[in-house]
Amino acid sequence: MRRDKVIFLIGALTCLLIAANPAIPALAQASNGHKAVVAPKTLSGREVYEQRKGCIYTVGTDHAQGTGFAVGPFVYTCYHVVAGAKEISLTREGSPPISVKRVIAADRDADIAVLVPDGSLDPGARPVADIGSKAAVGDPLYVIGTPKGLENTFTEGVLSGRRTVGNVEYIQLSAPVSHGSSGSPVFDKYGKIAGMVVSQLKDAQQLNFAVSAATLNALQFGVPISTALRDEVGEDQATSQLALSKLVLTESKSVLAEAPDFSLGMYLSTDAPSYVSRDDIKQWTESELARSAPQARLLVMEDQEQRFKAASVKTALDFIRQYDAEMRHLYVSVIVIEKYSEGRLWFTAYTIKTTFTRPYFTAAGLTVGEVWRKDAEGFIPPSEDVPAKLREAVQKQVHDFTDEWVKGNHSPDSNSGDKP
Numbered sequence: 333m334r335r336d337k338v339i340f341l342i343g344a345l346t347c348l349l350i351a352a353n354p355a356i357p358a359l360a361q362a363s364n365g366h367k368a369v370v371a372p373k374t375l376s377g378r379e380v381y382e383q384r385k386g387c388i389y390t391v392g393t394d395h396a397q398g399t400g401f402a403v404g405p406f407v408y409t410c411y412h413v414v415a416g417a418k419e420i421s422l423t424r425e426g427s428p429p430i431s432v433k434r435v436i437a438a439d440r441d442a443d444i445a446v447l448v449p450d451g452s453l454d455p456g457a458r459p460v461a462d463i464g465s466k467a468a469v470g471d472p473l474y475v476i477g478t479p480k481g482l483e484n485t486f487t488e489g490v491l492s493g494r495r496t497v498g499n500v501e502y503i504q505l506s507a508p509v510s511h512g513s514s515g516s517p518v519f520d521k522y523g524k525i526a527g528m529v530v531s532q533l534k535d536a537q538q539l540n541f542a543v544s545a546a547t548l549n550a551l552q553f554g555v556p557i558s559t560a561l562r563d564e565v566g567e568d569q570a571t572s573q574l575a576l577s578k579l580v581l582t583e584s585k586s587v588l589a590e591a592p593d594f595s596l597g598m599y600l601s602t603d604a605p606s607y608v609s610r611d612d613i614k615q616w617t618e619s620e621l622a623r624s625a626p627q628a629r630l631l632v633m634e635d636q637e638q639r640f641k642a643a644s645v646k647t648a649l650d651f652i653r654q655y656d657a658e659m660r661h662l663y664v665s666v667i668v669i670e671k672y673s674e675g676r677l678w679f680t681a682y683t684i685k686t687t688f689t690r691p692y693f694t695a696a697g698l699t700v701g702e703v704w705r706k707d708a709e710g711f712i713p714p715s716e717d718v719p720a721k722l723r724e725a726v727q728k729q730v731h732d733f734t735d736e737w738v739k740g741n742h743s744p745d746s747n748s749g750d751k752p
Contacts, residue, residue: 372522380474381486386458389424390478393417399477399515402459407447409515425483427454442500443530465526465545467491475507477516501544503527509540518542587703589740593629594660604668620727625734660690680712686729
């Protein structure tokens with residue numbers, strides 16, 4: 333019998349055996365010499381506890397206490413635990429407290445904050461490598477936290493459901509949690525992080541909620557400069573980047589906060605039809621800004637550069653504020669393509685990308701990039717007024733921007749909101 337047929341028969345018999353008896357473990361080596369996928373080991377609750385308790389920290393501030401967990405060099409916790417704190421410390425069972433140097437990511441709506449310790453984590457810590465779980469309803473879940481300051485408290489339950497509020501996905505779990513459990517990691521049966529405890533319903537039993545692993549992974553690691561800086565920040569804080577750790581936890585909900593002025597940048601694809609121009613896009617954008625955000629002050633980039641050069645920069649804090657002012661830009665990019673069929677116009681396709689860029693802090697320091705973005709695309713039949721439809725689409729994008737901009741700059745309730 334030919335060798336390839338023998339290999340095929342062996343592989344087929346192996347598949348039949350595994351299908352007939354799921355208890356047979358996945359083979360470490362397939363018959364063709366390639367490694368097969370090995371199913372992860374299911375852990376008992378005790379094994380999850382022993383393997384993961386080393387990542388748990390008590391998060392203490394001058395006004396609250398909660399739980400955090402180490403992922404690589406960072407510690408995740410709840411936004412509401414550290415919001416407004418003047419000092420933040422991390423304590424792990426059997427180790428001295430560690431101060432927090434700064435916050436590199438924060439999302440008030442999702443109730444997440446990511447902390448950077450001042451120095452490395454203590455030698456006995458065992459951070460998890462990543463966040464990710466595909467736990468389904470009915471699967472077991474385990475919580476390790478510090479409720480009421482009781483370190484490494486372990487509870488278990490099941491995944492009761494998945495809920496979405498706005499853009500935030502939550503998992504509902506039956507594992508008991510108490511005051512001080514906020515920020516506790518939720519582990520699945522493989523020891524993977526399925527979420528982070530954020531809230532519970534006080535008048536109900538075992539109705540507890542955690543932001544999902546997907547929500548945790550979607551967090552943008554970066555905070556706009558002006559969100560981090562306030563008038564009361566001292567010079568020593570600014571030069572050491574402690575401004576971020578002290579004041580990034582503002583109640584502002586918008587990445588566009590404190591951006592009273594900015595420049596406009598326009599782009600139009602070179603192959604766009606002659607009936608639309610870059611000046612048209614500029615006029616449409618300025619018209620919508622004047623209508624929906626008349627408080628916004630528009631600058632040309634050259635004016636920003638001159639203002640920056642002429643500014644009196646006496647301290648590092650002055651420099652950072654001025655740098656933010658110089659680098660705030662709203663860009664509107666439009667691509668328009670006409671599609672023909674047999675010599676006749678079939679339709680006009682467009683893509684519009686609107687972005688707002690500004691400086692922000694990341695784990696690596698100061699950078700400049702997109703903090704807000706909106707994309708749209710569509711098709712316009714030849715029977716319709718193409719310039720009018722393009723104007724409508726561009727102004728819709730700009731209006732979405734001004735809605736967010738007003739929240740961060742002129743809305744009286746931009747600092748309010750309830751936890752889920």
